[in-house]
Amino acid sequence: MKPHLQSLLEAALARLVADGLLAPEALPDGPVPLERSRGGEHGDFASPIALGLARSARRKPRELADAIVARLPASPHVRDVQVAGPGFVNFFLDEGAVLSAVSAVLEQGAAYGRTDSGQGARVQVEFVSANPTGPLHVGHGRGAAYGAALASVLDAAGFEVQREYYVNDAGRQMHILATSVWVRYLQQRGEAMPFPANAYRGDYIRDVAAELVRVHGDALRVPAGEVTLDLPPDVDAGGDREIYIDALCERARHVLGAERYAVVHAAALGSQLDDIREDLEQFGVTFDRWFSEASLHTSGAVARAVERLRAGGHMYEREGAQWFRSTAFGDEKDRVVVRDNGEPTYFASDIAYVDDKFARGFERMIYIWGADHHGYVTRVKAACQALGHDPERIEILLVQFATLYRGGEKLQMSTRSGEFVTLRELRREVGDDAARFFYVMRRCEQHLDFDLDLAKSQSAENPVYYVQYAHARICSLFRQAAERGVALAEDARTVDLSPLVEPEARGLARTLGRLPEVVTAASLAREPHQIAFYLREVANDFHAFYNNHVFLADHPGVREARFALARATRQVIANGLALLGVGAPEEM
């Protein structure tokens, strides 16, 4: 309906130009502005176009609005057009046009809400991408829920979406993880190995170690004395925890040999990746591709990217390290790409990775990062520019942290002690549906207060239950009809909707008609929370009708029309919840 009205306005503007009342260059670049009005006296849609053009047309807004209205082509869907306020053009839709939304829902079913505004443009959404060094925590959960919902919304808006997880399976943190596992393994075999201060100490490390014991027995065993011989002191012995752990990692590789070390490394990585993948899958979050950072090294992509930067004159050497001159692209300082020990930094991988994304031909690349990574935005865009790519095509969205509350108290989360609240624990406590919904209720750049008690409560004030309840209630209506032996039309699409004359019915139909617009707006703004707010409105409009009118009406025509409306409402709720990854229960 919205595009239809916009085309009417465009036609009117064209005539205005033809009549010499408006200069052609004054026409708006994009689509003619048109918005939903709140209803009532302002009609169904309103356009402020005359207000915007008044200046360049050198006419008063209301006068211009009158001129536009006089030139609007007739439309069967428009009942009336009025000029109001300072110069708004208000459209009043024909009764049938409002109800046509119900027909459209019934016609399109699960596809209702999908639009072609994205025109098939290829978009990549990279999200979560947490280091596989331990279980996902609640912060990752928000990135997962937000990224998955955004990807779904983009898909519904007609983009061709690719969902990707970048796996940091190379580098120092992975070595520390592997070494942590190995130390636990040695302990479990009876070796008197001290546990390093800087190692990963969660219980999951012991589990992986136990698995190594089960599969490999003593094959990976090395006497503790040999392992720790001449190592620098750890922090509790007056040394440095970083220096100690690096030395221990180095030693592990040496005494185990490449082959055996690879076994430990693979077991550590594999276990964590499997765990993360399972966690996300249960959470309803899936990826089209798990992109390995290590593959960028083995394929030579990192070396090639660095060489490109060097050839472009963007690299220099200082104190033995290789630096990228990111300050030339607005960064506050230059960044190390290859350390003095010859090890490339994670930033080196990031450079090769962004280059790879461009090579794959995405029109837009969306990164979803935790807010603590915002310092990396400039350098990645700088690298992108230095490689000759348009930085405007990458979009880095920063997701703020979620703070958990229980009993009104803020929960303390500590990663260091291994006592952090994991995503899995959160899911178990509040359920996947509530977690997914709560995570996307807020704009991503907004801090999120996650009230565990509220998310768990099966009560009116829980927004996810509010929406799901409407869906379950509609399902119950159909069960009631069946139980009472009330016949309903085989095909709801053939039902005459004209008995839907009540204001609540019209309001609900009007709201149902907005889903495609909401999807488009949410996709363009990267704001899946708009879907969540919209669903609340749908549920509210439905409940309002329900409380004032009986669906199982005696009059067959009225009953059929109302059930068609209920069916359409159920579809819209299910479609909307699906975008957010939330279930639509038939009963609860």
Added chain:
RNA sequence: GCGCCCGUAGCUCAGUUGGAUAGAGUGCUGGCCUCCGAAGCCAGAGGUCACAGGUUCGAAUCCUGUCGGGCGCGCCA
């Protein structure tokens, strides 16, 4: 100190590209089940859109400054 994000009802938050009388949930007050799920509906009270300037027909929205809150600023990831 510098950079990014935020500041809207008691609380948690929406507010589209700058548009009409700034909205919702929750909490509070008062109504609504002999009837399809009351996990619901309706009504009321509740506002200096942090503050001060500026831009213009029009600012919660854009610009500048001030105040307040969060986060980040390593050859860490």
